[in-house]
Amino acid sequence: MSPLEPALRRIELAPTGPRVGAFFDFDGTLIDGYSAAAYFKDRLRRRDMGARELIDTIKLTRRRNLDEAGFAEVIGKGVMDWAGMHEDEMYALWQRLWISDIASTIFPEAWRLVQAHKRKGHTVVIASSATPYQIAPLAQEFEIEHVLATQPMIRRQCLTGGIDGAPLWGQGKADAVRGFCRERRIALKRSFGYANGDEDIAFLSALGYPTAVQPKEMLEALASEKDWPVLRFAPRRRAPKSAAVRTMGAYAAMAGSFVAGLGVERLTGDTRRAADFITCTASDAAMRVLGITVQVVQGAEHLVEHRPCVFIINHQSKLDMFLMMNLIRDGFSGVAKKEAASVPGFGRYMRMTDMAFLDRSHTGRSIDALKPAVRILQQGLSIAIAPEGTRSYTPRVGRFKKGAFHLARQAGVPIVPVVIRNAGEVMGRNDQVMRGGTVEIVVLPAIHVSQWQPEAMGEQVEAVRQQFVDTLQNWPSAAAP
Helix, strand or coil: CCCCHHHHHHHHHCCCCCCCEEEECCECCCECCCHHHHHHHHHHHCCCCCHHHHHHHHHHHCCCCCCHHHHHHHHHHHHHHCCCCEHHHHHHHHHHHHHHHHHHHECHHHHHHHHHHHHCCCEEEEECCCCHHHHHHHHHHHCCCEEECCCEEEECCEEEEEECCCCCCCHHHHHHHHHHHHHHCCCHHHCEEEECCHHHHHHHHCCCEEEEECCCHHHHHHHHHHCCCEECCCCCCCCCHHHHHHHHHHHHHHHHHHHHHHHHHHHHCCHHHHHHHHHHHHHHHHHHHHCEEEEEEECHHHHCCCCCCEEEECCCCCHHHHHHHHHHCCCEEEEEEHHHHHCCCHHHHHHHCCCEEECCCCCCCHHHHCHHHHHHHHCCCEEEECCCCCCCCCCCCCCCCCHHHHHHHHHCCCEEEEEECCHHHHCCCCCCCCCCEEEEEEECCCECCCCCCHHHHHHHHHHHHHHHHHHHHCCCCCCCC
């Protein structure tokens, strides 16, 4: 049983409704490490921070037994640096840092906890000593409405360099949570709290169901004394060295499969047979070396019964394409940007699979741009597409574009939805290294789109997207691999 399962079970057994709160610390609880580190790293990259300032900052942040006054000094120094900046500039700054650094440190386990509370209708809140600008991108991604944070002082939408009220640190955070619960008529003793720091003891002690996440020394000792649950998540900032070694081994195994496939092509003269050989052997070898198990929990029969078809997937990771190679195995092609054809080795493989290379600068009608992919489907090959168009930071399903559905309609083939549960845990959006683990898959029944009317396609595409959302929220029990 996963260490997270007892925590999810506690949530499932809790009362339903908004009078139960779920309060999450931010740094070290929802993300691995501290968001402020991304800010200082960015300043160093841009040479906006001198050596003296860096040393002073490190000394401040590494003080042991930091109290409320000490933390006020630390955060006060940071806020002072932002004096004169417009709030819009602050939100833009932290959105940029979110994309470049912070998003990749999200704990997938924390995402699952938040979603479990939302399914119960609980009032989910981020309570953090960080500023609202640091927290805003994650709150938006997690769709969390309520944020309790240290508030910089604002005059005419610009930061003054001061703090409005007390920082949400230590007792200050506990008081803010109590005040929020009074205003919202939330029952403290029925509510949940998740945090990692010694300074969070007062905050967690105020709630009926506290959980120590990645606890520091004093919090861990108190959790043991009071029999509070303790959760430890796999690190996200840096993959283990073993994962890096396995990733290099996986690429080497795929390269070997590619070379062997070229040999098959030379011996048989059959490019399609060679492409299918590479697809199967490369994906199998890579998964084995990486220690990844691909588990089709439900609907395996839909992978084969309606070919050719357009497979659509929710897109979290570069790993997704290798997963689809492993699932589809033969008669597989896809759609890629024109520039991908020139990638050494991999471009050759894509040409062997009859990949449809689309020109993103195409100025004609979108229906004309799809013609190469339509021809591939009409030749009897299946195509895999991610209708979101880009990888997501979390399992949240983004807005679907209509291209895959237009393609299936023009070619007269069905859509087969493939819901991938946790590829992002194995390889995050910006990761270059793949970790071992189990990736779970649900394949939904085929959707026949040939009779869809163009004027109603927006609603119909959204209904398909909702199938992905519903499946992820109500995941079926795991079957055998």
